[in-house]
Amino acid sequence: MSVAGFDLGFDRLTVGLFTGLTYGLLAIGLVLVFRSSRFVNFAHGAVGVFGAAVLARFATGMPYWLAFPIAIVVAGGLAALIEIVVVRRLYRRPRVIGMIATLGLSQFILVLALLVSRDSFSGTTYPKPPGLPAFSIGTTAVGSSLTAMLLLTPVLLAALAFFLRRTRYGIGIRAAADHPDAATVNGVPAPRMATLAWAVAGGIAAFSAILLTPTQGVQSIESLGPQLLLRGLAGAVIARMTSLPIAFGASIGVGVLEQILLSREGSGFVDVVLGLAILVSLLRQRQGGRRDDQAAPWPRQERRAPSAAARAGLALLAASGVGLAYVVSNATASILTTICGFTLVALSVILVTGIAGELSLGQFGFAGIGAAVAVQVAVLTGNMFLGTVAGCAAGALSAVLVGIPALRLRGVALGVTTLAFALATSGWLLRRPWLLGDGLDVAYPVWHDYTVSVATDYYLFALLLLGLGWWVTARLGGGGFGRLLLALRDNEEAGRALTVKAPLRKLQAYAVGGALAGLGGVVIGFGQSQLSINNFPAAASIDVVAIAVVGGLARTGGALLGSVLIVGVPLLYPLGIPGQAVLTFGWLLVVVLLPDGLGGFVAGAVPRLWRRLTGRLRAPQTAGSQPASPAAVDPVSAPRLWNIAHLPAEPLPPGETFGPLLEVTGIRRSFGGVRAVQDATFTVTEGEIVGIIGPNGAGKTTLFEILAGFTGSDGGVVHYRGRNVTSWTPEARARSGLVRSFQDARLFPAMTVRENVMVAAENIAPVRLALDVIGDERSETVKAEHANAALRAMGLDWLADRPVGELSTGTRRVVELCCLLTLRPRLLLLDEPSSGLTQADGKALGDLILRVRAELGTTILVIEHDLPLLSRVADRLIAMDAGTVIAQGPPDEVRNHPAVVLSYLGTDEAAVARSGEPAG
Known part of the structure; x- marks a missing residue:
């Protein structure tokens, strides 16, 4: 049977089915590894090939069915060793470095497999499973290896399902993959479970490679590396790197599709189709809110002008x-x-x-x-x-x-x-x-x-x-x-x-x-x-x-x-x-x-060698020349350093009279079956300080994500300064004066304080790519002057050349606020600004918030758990619970609202008393 030149005959579909079984096993291993370590193991296929090489070596001196489990165990041990020696050591490095390491491991392991047994690269000489029948389907010969795959793959899948769902180790792997911190608290050693997941994946890869190799011709390192990996990745990506059954089923489809395409086109065209399928699948997967796929910060980039010695x-x-x-x-x-x-x-x-x-x-x-x-x-x-x-x-x-x-x-x-x-x-x-x-x-x-x-x-x-x-x-x-x-x-x-x-x-x-x-x-x-x-x-x-x-x-x-x-x-x-x-x-x-x-x-x-050869030692610094440490002077607890009126951000002109500055109507957002925000409706007028309170999980941060444009809503409208900004990007909202902070105040840890503020000044003097290439420094000069003025106004100039990642939590909060105020915000969204601060620093932060409103004319909407702080600075409070606005009004009225007491403070009067009285 042929359609548009593509062979859809039963024998070709059968070959595709067998091939898809192999790709399905590869996809299962990739998903297991990804769920445990959160990156793709590009050496996954190579581990399987190494297991196949071990069997080829052992099968010459012992029975095949004895060498078979030994090879699988060896491959599992190799995968576990990779996790312990390489992946775990790179845990605190950017995740892409770990993936790059597995790319190199793939090449290294394939070379090792070639040294162990060249037969692992040639299907004609590779050992075939004895004692199993061989037959034909149409013109297609089904050898004992394909028979073994057809018979043993369901057994392997059933054993894997039983292991993951019924055994304590399998349940531990799933728990550690889904919630490693919670699993550790409950006595499940997450690192060991990750190692075990890698071992299981390595054994599955070897099982697949051992049965696949006899069906192939002479293979190369390239065909056994990236090309084979792509086939497994296609099914794994379609399954969103989470579902083992979907990954296996999708991979069977990939195998069948490959055989159909090969009946008319070459393998390169198959790569094109698979690449498009992967891209479409990734683009169709709905994005959540903020994306944080960095496992760790990157090392600091050297951005200084080359020294005379370097030149x-x-x-x-x-x-x-x-x-x-x-x-x-x-x-x-x-x-x-x-x-x-x-x-x-x-x-x-x-x-x-x-x-x-x-x-x-x-x-x-x-x-x-x-x-x-x-x-x-x-x-x-x-x-x-x-x-x-x-x-x-x-x-x-x-x-x-x-x-x-x-x-x-x-x-x-x-x-x-x-x-x-x-x-x-x-x-x-x-x-x-x-x-x-x-x-x-x-x-x-x-x-x-x-x-x-x-x-x-x-x-x-x-x-x-x-x-x-x-x-x-x-x-x-x-x-x-x-x-x-x-x-x-x-x-x-x-x-x-x-x-x-x-x-x-x-x-x-x-x-x-x-x-x-x-x-x-x-x-x-x-x-x-x-x-x-x-x-x-x-x-x-x-x-x-x-x-x-x-x-x-x-x-x-x-x-x-x-x-x-x-x-x-x-x-x-x-x-x-x-x-x-x-x-x-x-x-x-x-x-x-x-x-x-x-x-x-x-x-x-x-430089160290040069100093040693020339006998020159670094001159010891005197006590007076030592740079101040962040603990020496903390801008949060030293309000005398703040001179907000001298910020480069000019006070805002009087607001327009056409209505509320911010108007939120019927905003909704769900994640799966969880309703994070439900029909949130409220307004913020020019010059107000409005606080948002609620227990953890109330939907406050999700609401901020929507207001700032980082997360789309399922329904509802956001109006800012009379304009519908519901579809605006975060950067467009920030340029119009709607600016937000983040809970962690991480900013850009590998950059200095001055460089962070210069990023905030980008809107004032944008970088032009062509001018930057030829060395035009005019925009850089403007931003540097603006940043220096802002740092002086906020009392941060003495920290200008210190990396943000080295600063205390409180100091980072002030650096973040300096960046935000550099944007001349009309509406400032602050997300738990007092998080990580002491009580004294929290009081100083309240003073700063009041001064920002008084001296810059900025309207502020703030999420905060510190009720005394909010009660002192806020004109109104909005209370949320389970994604819904349950009360809004003056602070005292909201604090004593029955629904707020029930959901946020507790059911007794002591809970209300514990929240503290408003500070004067």
């Missing part, structure tokens, strides 16, 4: 690079050119991942597109310069096209999507005739009538382009544009609340990153005599991420250092399989042990 070092490095062209052979020059190309692509990773915090595994795909377009344009026009520009533009355009739907994704989701893009690019897109097709003959590049026919001459051209890419990356990373990307990386919600246009800035980062990757592709492309898909494999996208991380994501020079080690060393000195395993293991150690990569290690070691 001298860069000049020496550049001179050395040029000098090499005159002493190396053409073969070595070609290798150095390749290093330049990979370094440029790695620079794009540093910009997109290291600075913007977005894990992209498709950068080498952009390089391939850039190379193909550059060569095609150069051939058509005879102009290499036009080809280079076209290649960069193609890389930028393709990155933006991928980035537009990815704006709603980040972290795990973006990594999975860009991995699918990398596979689809190498497997299908680059094979189109208008790109690379079956290969392109590349003529000698011609630059200003000079034919670059010698490899050493072309290396100098590559070095020139590397210098250009290096300069652009350094300029953007150290300028105002880089500050905005760092803000969105560290705390996107806070950045948007401070008017940063997140979608625009992300697309700009994708575009520049794509252009840099395209430039790297240009360097590689023009350096070949014959350009083909083999020059841009999907695995190279993983390699350039490894290059950036090993060299140091926070350092531009790390891209070159990582390229020399990961790309240059194997090309200059062929390592063989054992050497490649050692190299991969070495860079894995760097990822795990050196948070700032080799670049950070070298940057710290060189």
Whole structure:
């Protein structure tokens, strides 16, 4: 049976069913791991292949059915070891670093599997399960391995279901995955349960690989790595990485769909369809409120101007690079050119991942597109310069096209999507005739009538382009544009609340990153005599991420250092399989042990070595020169430091007379079956201070999320200054004067206090990307002056150069308030501002709130549990319970309202007394 050229015959559907069983088992393992550790284990398929290699080795000396469980146990132990040794050590690092580590582990484990048994990569020689029948369905032969899969998979699934639902360990795994803190409090060791989940997933992966391998031909590391992983990921993503049954069922569908597509198209087209399916599935998944998929803060980005020693070092490095062209052979020059190309692509990773915090595994795909377009344009026009520009533009355009739907994704989701893009690019897109097709003959590049026919001459051209890419990356990373990307990386919600246009800035980062990757592709492309898909494999996208991380994501020079080690060393000195395993293991150690990569290690070691060699020691600081610590003077408890009237924010003009400043009508929002907010209706007039009270879970913060635009409502309308702002973005509301704070006051912990306030001043002097590249400092000067004035007014100038992450809770609250007031808010939403403060600091905070209203004319809506504080500063209170407004009015009236006493304070008079009397 055939439809539109696709074979829908029974035998092909049967093969798809068997294949889908394998993908279903992979998806189950991925979901188990994700639920326990909250990131995708990119080494999951490799663990299974290693288990298959163990069986191939053991089956030569013992019965198959004895080696079978041993191999599964070994694979489970390997997965558990990965969780303990690698994942757990990276728990307090950004989650993308953990995913990058598993990418490297995948390559390392596959090389180990090859060393254990080459049969694990060849289905024709791999051991088959004995004692099971083989038969045919139509023209399709069903061997004993497929029979074993058909018979044993239901048994495995039933055993897994029983284990997870009926045993204490299975229940512990589920509890620790859903609520690790609560599970620990109740005596369930969450770390051990995560390790056990990894072990179970590893055993399942081995089970799948052992039965799948005999049905395949000769496999490669690439086909057993990213391509196999993508098949399992498709089902897991459709199941939202949560439901094991849905993941298994969806994966069976993926297997059937793959076989149908293969009946007419190649495997590359399958990657395209699966990539689109993953993207659509991710985009259809409803977003909640604030997104917080950062496991830990990123290391601080060095944003200081290069010192004289650093500039001298860069000049020496550049001179050395040029000098090499005159002493190396053409073969070595070609290798150095390749290093330049990979370094440029790695620079794009540093910009997109290291600075913007977005894990992209498709950068080498952009390089391939850039190379193909550059060569095609150069051939058509005879102009290499036009080809280079076209290649960069193609890389930028393709990155933006991928980035537009990815704006709603980040972290795990973006990594999975860009991995699918990398596979689809190498497997299908680059094979189109208008790109690379079956290969392109590349003529000698011609630059200003000079034919670059010698490899050493072309290396100098590559070095020139590397210098250009290096300069652009350094300029953007150290300028105002880089500050905005760092803000969105560290705390996107806070950045948007401070008017940063997140979608625009992300697309700009994708575009520049794509252009840099395209430039790297240009360097590689023009350096070949014959350009083909083999020059841009999907695995190279993983390699350039490894290059950036090993060299140091926070350092531009790390891209070159990582390229020399990961790309240059194997090309200059062929390592063989054992050497490649050692190299991969070495860079894995760097990822795990050196948070700032080799670049950070070298940057710290060189000055220490220089001081030791020259005998110069750091002069001891005198007592008077010691910087003050945050505990020395706390702005919260020192109101004499506040001089709000001198804030750069001018007092607001009198409000309009057309009605309430804020009018909320019938706002509703539910999450699943939980009604967080139900028909909330109230108004706030100009110049008021209105407090919102209610027990935990009353829906107060969800209401704030809706008012500030971070969460959409299911119904109702929000009017601000007479305009319907229900559909406005958070940054649009902030620019119009509706500004909010957050409970944690985290802001941007890797940035200094001054830099945080300069982010808030972005609306005053916005960064222009082109001007930032060429070094125009005018907007930076305006923001720096504005920030310095704001810090002086708030008594924070002595902390200007201290990272926010080092400050006390109270001081961070004042820094956050300084940022908010810099925006000239007309309506300020404060979310539990006294959280974490002492009673004395809470009283000082009340004074500050009153002064903000009196001296700046700001209207304030505040969520607060401190009733005495609210009773002192608020004109009215709004009480909520179970998402509903149950009372509103003067503080004393609301405090004594029967419904408030019942829901918030308790049922007896003592509860009312415990709340305290209003302070005078």
